[in-house]
Amino acid sequence: MTELTSLTIAEAREKLKAKEFTSVELTKAYLDAIEAANGVLNAYVAVTPEKALEMAKSSDERRAAGRVGALEGIPLGIKDLFGTRDVHTQACSHILDGFKPKYESTVSQNLWDDGAVMLGKLNMDEFAMGSSNETSHYGAVINPWKAKGSNQQLVPGGSSGGSAAAVAAHLCAGATATDTGGSIRQPAAFTGTVGIKPTYGRCSRWGIVAFASSLDQAGPIARDVRDAAIMLKSMASIDLKDTTSVDIPVPDYEASLGQSVKGMKIGIPKEYRVDGMPEEIEALWQQGIAWLKDAGAEIVDITLPHTKYALPAYYIVAPAEASSNLARYDGVRYGLRVDGKDIIDMYEKTRAAGFGQEVKRRIMIGTYVLSAGYYDAYYLRAQKVRTLIKRDFETVFDAGVDAILTPATPSSAFGVADENLASDPVKMYLNDIFTVTVNMAGLPGIAVPAGLDHKGLPLGLQLIGKPFEEETLFRTAHVIEKAAGRFTPAKWW
Amino acid sequence: MSVDLATVKRVARLARIAVTEEDANRMVGELNGILGFVEQLSEVDVTGVEPMTSVTPMDMRKRQDDVTDGDKALDIVANAPATDHNFFLVPKVVE
Numbered sequence: 019m020t021e022l023t024s025l026t027i028a029e030a031r032e033k034l035k036a037k038e039f040t041s042v043e044l045t046k047a048y049l050d051a052i053e054a055a056n057g058v059l060n061a062y063v064a065v066t067p068e069k070a071l072e073m074a075k076s077s078d079e080r081r082a083a084g085r086v087g088a089l090e091g092i093p094l095g096i097k098d099l100f101g102t103r104d105v106h107t108q109a110c111s112h113i114l115d116g117f118k119p120k121y122e123s124t125v126s127q128n129l130w131d132d133g134a135v136m137l138g139k140l141n142m143d144e145f146a147m148g149s150s151n152e153t154s155h156y157g158a159v160i161n162p163w164k165a166k167g168s169n170q171q172l173v174p175g176g177s178s179g180g181s182a183a184a185v186a187a188h189l190c191a192g193a194t195a196t197d198t199g200g201s202i203r204q205p206a207a208f209t210g211t212v213g214i215k216p217t218y219g220r221c222s223r224w225g226i227v228a229f230a231s232s233l234d235q236a237g238p239i240a241r242d243v244r245d246a247a248i249m250l251k252s253m254a255s256i257d258l259k260d261t262t263s264v265d266i267p268v269p270d271y272e273a274s275l276g277q278s279v280k281g282m283k284i285g286i287p288k289e290y291r292v293d294g295m296p297e298e299i300e301a302l303w304q305q306g307i308a309w310l311k312d313a314g315a316e317i318v319d320i321t322l323p324h325t326k327y328a329l330p331a332y333y334i335v336a337p338a339e340a341s342s343n344l345a346r347y348d349g350v351r352y353g354l355r356v357d358g359k360d361i362i363d364m365y366e367k368t369r370a371a372g373f374g375q376e377v378k379r380r381i382m383i384g385t386y387v388l389s390a391g392y393y394d395a396y397y398l399r400a401q402k403v404r405t406l407i408k409r410d411f412e413t414v415f416d417a418g419v420d421a422i423l424t425p426a427t428p429s430s431a432f433g434v435a436d437e438n439l440a441s442d443p444v445k446m447y448l449n450d451i452f453t454v455t456v457n458m459a460g461l462p463g464i465a466v467p468a469g470l471d472h473k474g475l476p477l478g479l480q481l482i483g484k485p486f487e488e489e490t491l492f493r494t495a496h497v498i499e500k501a502a503g504r505f506t507p508a509k510w511w
Numbered sequence: 512m513s514v515d516l517a518t519v520k521r522v523a524r525l526a527r528i529a530v531t532e533e534d535a536n537r538m539v540g541e542l543n544g545i546l547g548f549v550e551q552l553s554e555v556d557v558t559g560v561e562p563m564t565s566v567t568p569m570d571m572r573k574r575q576d577d578v579t580d581g582d583k584a585l586d587i588v589a590n591a592p593a594t595d596h597n598f599f600l601v602p603k604v605v606e
Contacts (some may be wrong), residue, residue, distance in 0.1 A: 120586035218566045232566065261572050262565075330549040341526060348527065350599050355592035361602045366529035378528055382538060383545055385526040386514065395512070396549070401562035403555050408563065443541055444548045460566025485567060 022047035023188040027092050027245040030191060034081070034091050041081070041091025045074035045135050048093045052137065052189050058511040061184040063098055063156045064106035065138035073135040080133065087133030088252050095190035097181050098139045099146055100126045100236075101225040105136075109227040110154040111144045113372025114353040123225025124257045125194060125236045132252040137190050141180030144374045145344065146201055146229045149449040151179025152434065153376040161209060161431050162187035162507040165473035172431040172475070175205030175449075181239045182209040186507055192240040192249050196226060198233045199332055200453030203465035206239050207426035207478030210467045210505035212246045212495065213239040215453075217485045218460035219264035221250075222257035230339035233332075233457040242504055243466060243496045247271035250488065266486055274489035275496045280314030282494070285419040289325035290452055292428065298471045299425045306423055306468055306479045309501040310494065320419060322410040327403050328455040333447060334387050334400035335458075340377075341384025347372060379443060408459040415484050421494055424452050426465040426478035452480060462488045466495040468502045476505050512550070513543045 022044050025033065030044060049067050056062050070093065077091040096102060098110050101119040108114035122130075130136070143153040150173040151159040159179040161172040163186070174183040178195035182205035185193050195202045197215035206213030214237045221236040228234065238249035251271050257263040286307060291300065307317055349355035349368030356371045358364035373381065387396035414422070428451055432439065439446045456463035462485070465478040479498060483491045514522070519538045523530040530538065584597040593600035 117590050120583070120589055219569075258572070258574065262567075262569075263572075264567060264569065265572070324555070327552055327555055330552050333545060333549050334552075345527075349592060350601055351587075352590035353592070358602070361604050362527070363529075364602055365527040366524075369527055370529035373528065379538070379541055379545070381526050381528065382519070382522050382542060386518075386522045386542070386546075389522065389525060392512075398562055399552055399555075399557060400549075401564070402557040402560040403552055404563040405560050406555065406557070408566065442544060444544055447548075 023051045026241050027089070027191050027248050030092060035086070041074040041077040041135060042071060044091065045070050045093045045137070048137055048190060055187055055189055055511045059160045059162060059183055059187055059189070060157055061141055061159050061180045061187065061189055062095065062138045063110060063141045063180070066105055066136060069105070070135055070137050073130070077133050077135060087131065088248065089129060090133030091135060092133070092191050093135045093137050094129060095137050095140045095181060095184045095193040096126055097178055097194050097196060098142050099196050099227045100194055101227070102126055102136065102139065106139050107227070108155070109145045110142045110156055111372065111374070111377070112155045112354060113347045113369070117352050121225055124222035124255065124259060125226065125253045128255050129194070129252050134252070140184055140193060143177035143179065144377050145227065145340070146177040146196055146198055147340070147376050147380055148176040149200070149204055149446055150432070150439070151176040153374050155374065158434050159183045160434065162511065163209060163431060163475055164510065165475055171434045173208070173434055175208035175431065177201040178205050178239060182206055182211055182213070185209070185211045185239050185241060187511065192238055192245050194236060194253065195239045196234060196236045197457065198229050198336060199457050200450035202237050202239060203453045203463055203478070203480060204427050204449055206465040207467070208431040208476065210476030210507070211239050211241060212243050212464070212466050213237065214246050214250060214464040214488065214491065215456065215462065216250060216254060216488055217462045219262050220254045220462070220486065220488070222255060222260040222263045224257055224259040228343040230336040231343065232339060233336060243492055243499050244272060244275055246464070247275060247492045264486070269489055271489060271492050274493040277493045278314060279310060279494055279497050282315045282420045283418050284310050284315045284317050284494070285320035285414050285422040286317060287320050287322045287325065287422060287424060289322050290424040292451065295428055299428065299477065302469050302477050302479065303423070303425050306498055309498055310423065313497045318419060320414045320422070322414065322455070324403065324406045324410050325455055328407050328458050329447060329451055331400040331403040331407070332454045332458060333383070334396050335404065337380040337384035338388050338397050339384070341381045341388065344377070344381055376443070404458050407455055411459050411461060421490050422482040424480045424482065426452060426480040428452065430471045430473065430475035430477055456482055461485060462491055464491040464495050466498050467505050468498055470505065513546060514539060
């Protein structure tokens with residue numbers, strides 16, 4: 019029998035149904051794999067073996083009684099940003115030390131309602147602020163991929179670095195993740211996995227630690243397009259507890275796989291050809307264009323003229339919202355408290371000790387741009403630019419474009435503790451240059467592996483769709499996946 | 512626009528984050544780097560453009576004004592660093 023952990027969700031689903039093994043057996047295989055690997059990869063910040071086995075046992079009992087959910091018995095990893103009842107939930111921050119919520123996020127509850135099993139909580143950049151998973155209070159995650167002939171440790175991307183690394187290294191069948199500026203798609207691209215950020219409003223934000231509320235969306239990271247479709251179907255819902263949750267039924271995403279893209283119009287935006295982009299990324303993009311053309315899609319050149327302003331506008335809007343959302347961490351209701359001579363001193367000392375450098379930086383920027391006298395020049399202007407970015411997309415969609423194809427990232431995975439990036443925060447921010455536009459406009463975007471670079475590291479392509487047309491993305495990404503094949507790292511850990 | 516040391520200290524105070532002299536000096540450079548980067552937005556013509564308030568044009572869903580949750584004081588204080596009889600304890604605020 020093949021290793022149980024090598025099976026995709028779709029494969030495990032069939033074999034569980036055929037009673038080739040039980041959920042308890044599958045869950046034990048994952049717990050063993052985590053035990054063996056996590057000391058090296060640091061993908062999990064909390065493993066919950068007892069809870070996992072208890073959930074797996076219940077799942078096997080439900081199956082025996084003929085009650086089988088869409089994810090029945092499938093072991094998953096959950097990003098530390100999702101509130102999980104009585105289980106470690108800290109957004110990988112020191113300031114939430116010891117926090118175990120008394121509630122469950124809607125997205126994770128949806129997964130348990132469909133029969134899934136929780137293996138534990140996954141590492142991430144602190145409060146999802148980062149593109150390398152190095153801002154975590156629990157240390158960096160190591161990418162299971164290594165360059166050919168090199169022993170250098172690489173980052174898995176971020177902020178959902180633990181999710182991406184755990185999926186790529188087969189430490190869970192699939193993982194939840196969140197994406198505010200690229201935090202699902204960039205780590206998916208760096209690890210050869212599939213990640214989709216759905217349309218804003220598709221997944222409930224209730225019970226997820228808030229970073230930038232007008233941009234945050236949950237989505238899955240999975241081994242292939244089918245698994246991502248299966249997971250999103252369960253994660254998405256209409257939730258009365260989130261007023262931005264949209265009242266549109268969740269379609270059966272898996273049914274869109276295998277449908278033809280013949281006659282579909284794919285837009286290629288010239289603004290995504292940036293200075294200093296490696297030749298390999300351009301070649302990959304051209305390869306993606308060729309695959310879709312071969313499958314019968316029509317390729318059209320398009321322009322999204324405000325693309326270059328998306329990242330600077332993001333670095334006003336996201337920190338502004340973060341400075342407001344993170345005001346709640348003051349040492350009174352949960353987490354860390356550092357005593358002071360009075361209450362203000364206690365707040366200031368608690369926040370100084372509890373937040374990491376990157377989080378402080380963003381709170382400071384957000385506080386500054388919202389402060390008296392600067393609001394119009396920064397925040398209001400950024401929100402106007404955001405309108406223009408969204409209008410760019412609406413114009414091309416109105417002209418008949420069905421989806422847009424771009425590279426997912428400007429490079430493959432880089433080294434842990436890269437000095438060049440550490441010296442200048444803006445350089446790290448540029449990682450999200452191709453993904454952040456999608457959050458600013460609230461659109462769905464999927465990253466799908468499309469090849470390896472000369473170092474043998476995975477590269478991804480991104481497809482951007484119209485609001486609530488995730489099915490088009492799954493269908494088109496599936497065509498790319500069929501042409502490109504799937505990519506798995508050689509096991510060294 | 513750029514920030515100086517006094518501005519950084521003022522913003523840190525507004526954000527309720529204690530900063531050392533060393534932190535504040537480092538932040539001047541970092542924040543100016545980021546503010547320099549976002550400065551390019553000033554070249555965009557935003558005349559007559561409405562600021563975005565919602566990515567999806569939608570009316571906020573409203574619900575009946577009913578009590579749907581509550582009676583869980585113990586849950587609410589369960590994670591607090593200091594409590595007494597379901598109250599959060601803080602340093603003395605009023606003399």
